[in-house]
Amino acid sequence: MAEATLPAAAPKRAPIKHKRIGFWRSILRIFRELREAIVQALTSLVAHRLRAALTITGIAIGVGTVIAIYSAVAGLDDSFAKQLSMLGPNTLYVSKWSWGSNRENWWKLRNRPGVGRGDYRALLAGAKLPEAVAPIVGTQSTVGIGEHELQNIDIRGTTDAFLESGGFQVKHGRFLTSVDEEIGTDACIIGADLEDAFFKNAEPLGGRLKVGPMSRCTVVGTLVRKGNAFGQSQDKVLILPLSSFGRAFGAKRSMTIAAVAPIGRVRETEEELIQVLRTYRRILPDQDDNFTVNRQDKILQSFNQTTLALKVVAGLIGVITLLVGGIGIMNIMLVSVKERTREIGVRRALGARRSTILLQFLCEAVAVSCVGGMVGTALGIGVAWFLAQVTPMSAAVSPSVLLLGVGFSIGTGLLFGIWPAASAALLQPIEALRHE
Amino acid sequence: MALIELQHITKTYDLGLSKVHALRDIDFNIEKGEFVAIVGQSGSGKSTLMNILGCLDVPTTGAYLLGGRDVSTLADDELADVRNLEIGFVFQSFQLLPRASALENVELPLIYRGVSPRERREKAKAALDRVQLGDRTHHKPTELSGGQRQRVAIARALVTDPSLLLADEPTGNLDSATGEDIIRLFLELHAAGNTIVLVTHEPKLAARCPRAVRVVDGLVVADGEGQRVAFENQRDIDAAAAAALAAQQQMASGLSQREPGTGAHHG
Numbered sequence: 001m002a003e004a005t006l007p008a009a010a011p012k013r014a015p016i017k018h019k020r021i022g023f024w025r026s027i028l029r030i031f032r033e034l035r036e037a038i039v040q041a042l043t044s045l046v047a048h049r050l051r052a053a054l055t056i057t058g059i060a061i062g063v064g065t066v067i068a069i070y071s072a073v074a075g076l077d078d079s080f081a082k083q084l085s086m087l088g089p090n091t092l093y094v095s096k097w098s099w100g101s102n103r104e105n106w107w108k109l110r111n112r113p114g115v116g117r118g119d120y121r122a123l124l125a126g127a128k129l130p131e132a133v134a135p136i137v138g139t140q141s142t143v144g145i146g147e148h149e150l151q152n153i154d155i156r157g158t159t160d161a162f163l164e165s166g167g168f169q170v171k172h173g174r175f176l177t178s179v180d181e182e183i184g185t186d187a188c189i190i191g192a193d194l195e196d197a198f199f200k201n202a203e204p205l206g207g208r209l210k211v212g213p214m215s216r217c218t219v220v221g222t223l224v225r226k227g228n229a230f231g232q233s234q235d236k237v238l239i240l241p242l243s244s245f246g247r248a249f250g251a252k253r254s255m256t257i258a259a260v261a262p263i264g265r266v267r268e269t270e271e272e273l274i275q276v277l278r279t280y281r282r283i284l285p286d287q288d289d290n291f292t293v294n295r296q297d298k299i300l301q302s303f304n305q306t307t308l309a310l311k312v313v314a315g316l317i318g319v320i321t322l323l324v325g326g327i328g329i330m331n332i333m334l335v336s337v338k339e340r341t342r343e344i345g346v347r348r349a350l351g352a353r354r355s356t357i358l359l360q361f362l363c364e365a366v367a368v369s370c371v372g373g374m375v376g377t378a379l380g381i382g383v384a385w386f387l388a389q390v391t392p393m394s395a396a397v398s399p400s401v402l403l404l405g406v407g408f409s410i411g412t413g414l415l416f417g418i419w420p421a422a423s424a425a426l427l428q429p430i431e432a433l434r435h436e
Numbered sequence: 437m438a439l440i441e442l443q444h445i446t447k448t449y450d451l452g453l454s455k456v457h458a459l460r461d462i463d464f465n466i467e468k469g470e471f472v473a474i475v476g477q478s479g480s481g482k483s484t485l486m487n488i489l490g491c492l493d494v495p496t497t498g499a500y501l502l503g504g505r506d507v508s509t510l511a512d513d514e515l516a517d518v519r520n521l522e523i524g525f526v527f528q529s530f531q532l533l534p535r536a537s538a539l540e541n542v543e544l545p546l547i548y549r550g551v552s553p554r555e556r557r558e559k560a561k562a563a564l565d566r567v568q569l570g571d572r573t574h575h576k577p578t579e580l581s582g583g584q585r586q587r588v589a590i591a592r593a594l595v596t597d598p599s600l601l602l603a604d605e606p607t608g609n610l611d612s613a614t615g616e617d618i619i620r621l622f623l624e625l626h627a628a629g630n631t632i633v634l635v636t637h638e639p640k641l642a643a644r645c646p647r648a649v650r651v652v653d654g655l656v657v658a659d660g661e662g663q664r665v666a667f668e669n670q671r672d673i674d675a676a677a678a679a680a681l682a683a684q685q686q687m688a689s690g691l692s693q694r695e696p697g698t699g700a701h702h703g
């Protein structure tokens with residue numbers, strides 16, 4: 001078999017001069033070993049498909065849960081931000097109700113007197129700081145042209161000052177004027193959904209609509225589209241003069257009074273509103289207010305508290321599932337190290353350093369967790385999307401959430417892979433070679 | 437200066453209750469370009485000595501100078517580099533990676549010295565050619581005969597162009613004809629200038645080496661011309677061999693095994 005056809009290699013080595021791996025070669029070596037480690041990790045993943053698939057499933061469920069919940073919460077945040085944007089940052093809202101109040105409070109607040117025209121006039125006359133004061137009443141009713149009718153449209157009654165309180169912007173035409181209020185004209189301003197529904201191919205300005213009991217309202221303006229919040233359109237809205245609204249839907253409704261504070265003087269304005277109303281309502285000094293001056297940042301606070309709780313719960317669920325997945329990774333890595341003890345011995349005998357072995361097994365752990373993370377991210381986005389389709393919730397998938405998912409899974413791989421990998425790296429070469 | 441200087445090497449395994457003195461006082465040199473056979477009874481400490489020579493293990497006391505450098509003082513990473521750069525190791529049980537092809541197995545040590553993939557491939561091919569396996573590069577170990585596997589292992593040891601080629605009973609798992617091929621390969625490698633240390637049980641093989649060292653109970657009892665040292669205790673060896681043969685035949689007849697064919701390949 002083996003014939004003497006060897007090339008005559010010259011005996012050229014000088015015994016004193018030790019062979020060395022040069023500096024640059026040792027840098028290159030890191031990358032070449034890393035490349036090899038990644039190839040090995042993927043090969044091993046494919047070789048142990050079933051085993052890897054089970055572990056990947058564990059990680060995927062963990063990461064998927066975190067991503068789904070975070071996307072849902074982010075969607076909630078988005079909706080909320082949109083709805084908040086309707087409320088101007090400097091606008092105070094006087095109401096019978098306290099925003100973001102809990103259930104116990106609800107019973108107390110229920111017995112308060114409603115905010116009415118008297119309060120409005122008192123504020124108009126007595127509050128000097130506000131730049132604008134707008135009364136707002138609302139109901140839901142039917143709007144239509146002839147046979148074509150839409151149900152559950154938000155009808156608002158207010159005055160020209162409403163525009164200044166922020167939220168809506170006029171797209172075409174005009175907003176309400178003081179004349180509309182004084183005379184009680186049939187002018188109305190419509191939201192984008194109504195414009196689409198009734199004036200698809202027609203000029204909306206001057207159009208005639210039936211609004212609840214009012215047989216004829218004239219469109220004098222249209223509003224810029226606002227989009228959805230909490231799965232509901234904010235553009236199914238129709239605005240009337242307060243006086244006309246009162247005639248059609250009754251004047252005794254409890255209203256909300258929007259007062260626009262000068263920039264930087266929100267607190268002072270709030271104080272003034274409270275003072276004026278307490279005087280008007282003859283509240284004794286030792287009695288509590290029987291109204292609330294609401295502020296955007298208060299509602300933001302209570303909302304943030306709620307979503308924070310959600311986020312903490314989501315985080316806990318995520319950590320627990322990742323822990324379970326991580327234990328799965330540790331388990332298969334320990335099995336893998338055990339199975340390949342001899343291989344580790346061979347590699348060490350051929351010149352692999354401890355760090356090389358560590359790198360190889362860490363790569364394998366991260367490969368498993370990373371695939372799990374990617375599957376889980378896809379899963380989480382899928383679930384969030386599905387929820388957004390079947391529930392009024394919206395889901396926002398932000399790039400940061402993707403990073404979070406992949407980052408978490410890589411972290412899990414590293415955290416739970418380090419021990420098996422270190423145990424592999426610490427094996428003595430001869431002991432590993434002798435392993436059966 | 438000698439390539440290898442062993443200065444009063446001892447190795448003691450501490451088993452808690454007892455201590456095993458595997459090597460007691462090993463003290464000899466090996467020059468560059470030598471071909472040395474190490475012979476001795478089972479349990480005499482040959483493998484222990486080879487592991488120390490191969491920097492897979494360190495002596496309990498004494499110094500091992502490889503090319504003038506005391507390797508027993510080196511850190512773990514430095515030892516790994518010495519194994520990679522200076523030493524080629526051939527094992528009795530081949531120790532190939534089962535999932536890797538012959539070529540990938542031979543490439544392995546080159547990774548640990550940062551050689552580029554293309555250069556690795558070229559060098560590994562050349563090494564496989566050198567052991568006449570140029571046509572088996574993509575075979576997995578399970579698709580190769582025992583002799584072929586051992587030649588892949590030798591190619592892997594050679595591919596780094598080591599200063600020292602170590603082989604611990606490389607023919608131990610092979611039938612005599614295949615073992616003969618392997619020994620011839622080692623003789624050729626020696627003729628080409630390689631320094632080789634080989635452990636063997638077979639006096640006939642040791643006799644063909646220019647130099648042989650006999651180890652008994654962790655001590656060197658004879659060191660000299662292969663011919664002389666290998667057959668020094670021929671009577672003892674013959675007796676032991678006869679006893680072993682008798683035991684084997686007894687077992688074979690009991691189990692009605694296939695008859696031992698001299699030309700059959702192992703594995």
Ligand SMILES: Nc1ncnc2c1ncn2[C@@H]1O[C@H](COP(=O)(O)OP(=O)(O)OP(=O)(O)O)[C@@H](O)[C@H]1O
Nearest residue numbers: 449456457458476477478479480481482483484485
């Ligand atoms: N890891 C170990 N722990 C304890 N004792 C050991 C260990 N390795 C070897 N020994 C002991 O050291 C002695 C020498 O063993 P070694 O393997 O070097 O013998 P050997 O000459 O190679 O034998 P063989 O020809 O059977 O391979 C033996 O008595 C053995 O039991």
Ligand SMILES: [Mg+2]
Nearest residue numbers: 482483484604
């Ligand atoms: Mg041995």
